[in-house]
Amino acid sequence: MSSSEPVAAAAAPPWRTAPHLPGAFRRLYAGEMRLVLGRRRNQALLGVLAVVPLVIGVAVRLSTPRNGDGPQFLSQIAGNGLFLVFTALTVALPFFLPLVVGVVAGDSIAGEAGTGTLRYLLAVPVTRGRLLAVKALGVASCTALAVLVVALVGLLAGAVLFGLHDVTLLSGDTVSLADGLLRTVGVVVFVVVALFGLAAGGLFVSTLTENAIAAMATTIGIAVFSALLDAVPELRPIAGALLTHHWLGFGELLRTAPDGGALLRWSLLHLAYVAVFLSLAWARLQTKDVTS
Amino acid sequence: MTRTRRSLRRGIAWTAPLATAAVIGVAVAVPMAASAGTPGLAGTTPEALLAALRTTDVTHLSGQVEETARLGLPSLPGQDDTASLNWQTLVTGTHTGNLAVDGPQRQRLALLGTLAESDVVHNGSDVWTYASSTREVTHVVLPADRPDGAGTTPDPGDPMNATPLGAAQHLLAAITPTTGVSMAENTRVAGQDAYALVLTPEDAGSTIGRVVIAVDATRHVPLRVQVFGAGAPADPVFETGFTSISYDRPSAATFDFSVPAGATVTTRDRSTGAAKQPNGHTGTPAPTVLGSGWTSVVEFTPGPGALAALGPATGAQSGRSSTELLDRLLTVQPNGDRLLATALVNVLLTSDGRVFAGAVQPSVLQQASATR
Structure with missing residues (x-):
């Protein structure tokens, strides 16, 4: 291999030898984010996410639920608006958040290929690896943004409708509001990392096809299928390795003594999915014939 | 020429995901392999181990416990809430709990569910239970002269029975002169080297075929209890064991409990003259x-x-x-x-x-x- 390298360098197309201008990657990323966030579809989806905590908050305000009713934490919202964040995340995690992640990630490469802009992107001085990195960063940012929208709207609505108070943990112990807010930050970070696994899966699926809709549907399908497998009792032994199994594991942060080891293990599992899917996406993009 | 170079490059590209998967596989498998195997331990006799188990000087520990019951019962309604403290929950499926013990007067057991938890906190003469899903608190006041609950009839519904400590205590109490006592192959439970003590009832009236208790080799604490049925000896019908354990003293705050805001509290005062009602059901004979x-x-x-x-x-x-x-x-x-x-x-x-x-x-x- 080494002897043929000079030949390869000499024969390499200009985008292989072009120097990386400082800030080029940042500009590429900024362009990507402008594109993604400028889409009406994506703005509408973020709007739907913002509505989730609002609807729950208003509903609880109008009729106080009894203990044990509805989704987890629902009965606690009336006493402490902070729980609106957790309820909204619990409600949004099975479908709404995967929907947003699926649409953004599925569209990332396949959308460009479908509209014929992928080869123009590759014609500018940027390698396929760097293009994938920008796309991955863009999808990751949107994933984080989606979770933040749910959490921040939940926090604001909760604060306005019910006020924020000391937090009763799952263990029955009460901690200060500051401690509770710190735990909420931890919950948001955990959920974002958990969704990264699905986002990376979507990015890989997106490199497989030129049909963006198919890639989006497949990505959401991954989340639904994983949740289905999780519900089959016979698959209990492998359930712990499923993509979606530990998504609600953020509850660990709401115990008096969170099991740091478990949280780390689950997050590493999600990051392992990221590593596998990203390397698959990279290999696929490297070997793909980009014709459109 | 370019074709072969191209296909070579394609082949090399696909080794990246393979390598990634391999690295993750190794990272998962190595710790698993390290914790497996049978530790070589100094020989002991079942009688000596039994005596050591009964006189262990470990008074405080904490750890995570996993309990599995395969009684052949169908899933009962409400068992989906894996953090419920009801016996209906504990007789089907697998449950995880955090146990903290500091002497006979202070224990805490937290049954963990997804976004839910149920706690039993025993501190001196107070026993508190809390369920996060219903936010119900029960407060039982024990007689002041017997804060460790000694002398009361054991409550079959006590969730402590589902821990290795509670289960082993009951099973050791059942040993009769005809019980066969032997050793099985050494094992490793929750990262601790352990002897395996086998109890065989040898009693036609019992449904228990044998009981295997994994005993910490140095501290003589029951780390795991497996009960095998008389009929089907392959899988334990009941199993409870530590998945992690620490012999450090749990912090005193672990055993503090104050009623959270918005919870409904039921108080059962058994401090005076009601010592014959150990299960707390008022009006029910013991x-x-x-x-x-x-x-x-x-x-x-x-x-x-x-x-x-x-x-x-x-x-x-x-x-x-x-x-x-x-x-x-x-x-x-x-x-x-x-x-x-x-x-x-x-x-x-x-x-x-x-x-x-x-x-x-x-x-x-x-x-x-x-x-x-």
């Missing part, structure tokens, strides 16, 4: 233990409400109620008694409203009900 050893039977008379719940389905409840399920499980005996048979515990409901239960063959229960 259970009586008949016989001893492996074939001991618990007799109790449930309140009228509880009996109705065990009787034929009245159709008052819709859906898959526990009543209907229990009704399907109960078999009516020739004399009108009803029998609930599981892989480990059998329960006999006599026609006059008494209940006999134990890890014994149905004939033992019938004998017990006939002689009472």
Whole structure:
């Protein structure tokens, strides 16, 4: 291999030898984010996410639920608006958040290929690896943004409708509001990392096809299928390795003594999915014939 | 030429995901392999181990416990909430809990569910329970002279029974002179080297084939208890063991409990003159233990409400109620008694409203009900 390298360098197309201008990657990323966030579809989806905590908050305000009713934490919202964040995340995690992640990630490469802009992107001085990195960063940012929208709207609505108070943990112990807010930050970070696994899966699926809709549907399908497998009792032994199994594991942060080891293990599992899917996406993009 | 170079480059590109998967596989497999295997330990006799188990000087520990029951019962309604403290929850499926013990007066058991938790906190003369899903608190005040609960009849519904410590305590109490005691291959539980002590009831009346207790090799704490049925010896019908353990003293704050805002509190004061009501059900006579050893039977008379719940389905409840399920499980005996048979515990409901239960063959229960 080494002897043929000079030949390869000499024969390499200009985008292989072009120097990386400082800030080029940042500009590429900024362009990507402008594109993604400028889409009406994506703005509408973020709007739907913002509505989730609002609807729950208003509903609880109008009729106080009894203990044990509805989704987890629902009965606690009336006493402490902070729980609106957790309820909204619990409600949004099975479908709404995967929907947003699926649409953004599925569209990332396949959308460009479908509209014929992928080869123009590759014609500018940027390698396929760097293009994938920008796309991955863009999808990751949107994933984080989606979770933040749910959490921040939940926090604001909760604060306005019910006020924020000391937090009763799952263990029955009460901690200060500051401690509770710190735990909420931890919950948001955990959920974002958990969704990264699905986002990376979507990015890989997106490199497989030129049909963006198919890639989006497949990505959401991954989340639904994983949740289905999780519900089959016979698959209990492998359930712990499923993509979606530990998504609600953020509850660990709401115990008096969170099991740091478990949280780390689950997050590493999600990051392992990221590593596998990203390397698959990279290999696929490297070997793909980009014709459109 | 370019074709082969190109296909070579393609091949190299695809090794990246393979390498990634391989690295993750190794990272998962190596710790698993390290914790497997049988540790070489100094030889000991079952009798010495039994004595050491009974006189262990470990008074405080904390760790995570996993309990699995395969009694052959269908999933009962409400068991989805894996953090419930009800016995209905603990007799089916697998449950995880955090246990902290600091002497006989201070224990805390937290049953963990997804976004839910149930806690039992015993601190001195107070026993608190809290369920996050219903936000219900019960507060039991124990007699001041017996804050460790000593001398009271064991409560079959006590969730502590589902921990290795509680289960081992009950099983060791059942040992009779005819019980076979032997050793099995050394094992490793929760990262600790352990001896495996085997108890064989050798009693035709018992439904227990054998019991295997994994005992910490240096501290002599029961780390895991496995109960194998007399009929199907392959899988344990009941298993509870530590998945992690620490012998450090838990912080004192672990055992503090203050009623959270918005919780409903039920108080049962047993501090005065009510020592004969260990299970806390007011107006219910305490259970009586008949016989001893492996074939001991618990007799109790449930309140009228509880009996109705065990009787034929009245159709008052819709859906898959526990009543209907229990009704399907109960078999009516020739004399009108009803029998609930599981892989480990059998329960006999006599026609006059008494209940006999134990890890014994149905004939033992019938004998017990006939002689009472």
